[in-house]
Amino acid sequence: MKFLIGAALAAAAMLVAPLTAAADPLTYPALKTMVTNTGFTTNELGSTESPKFEATVKTESFNVPVGFEVTKSARYIWASASLGASKLTGDGALTALKRMTDIQPTSIWITSKGTLMMGIAIDNRDVKPDTLKFVMDKLAGDVAKTADIWQGAPAATSAAKTP
Secondary structure, eight states, rough: HHHHHHHHHHHHHHHHHHHHHHHHHOOOOHHHHHHHEEEEOEESSSSSOOEEEEEEEEOOOOOEEEEEOOOTTTSEEEEEEEEEEEEEEEHHHHHHHHHHHHTTEEEEEEEESSEEEEEEEEEEOOOOOHHHHHHHHHHHHHHHTTHEEEHOSSOOOOSOOOO
């Protein structure tokens, strides 16, 4: 009986080991390589202490620079887009909050410097190129889908309108 239990535990350990290895989080260089290998040109944005890069995703209405960074804990990857200086007032902010259900899990926030941001946190386990491509396309689509909220009066933004 002890032999059967030991054999079952050994077999289970052999099955779990590859799953654990496959779930290793992406490092910053591996993330950048994956985005580049997906067909995007990347531009370095961050510093050595806080590395970040961007890749531009084109929609029918916008060229959306999507920034990527791995959190310090390495548990998440942030894909984000700057929408420029926030023009949201009370009514606009309320409208943005109400529209969050249309774009979830994409989030909208305002930085301490007043920049309106939109982004998605990706669980940094077993991330594949198709996952990153999906997130990039979703975020760019959500930027376009909510332009009526964040643009306010037409002005230059980081998500520049295509000609």
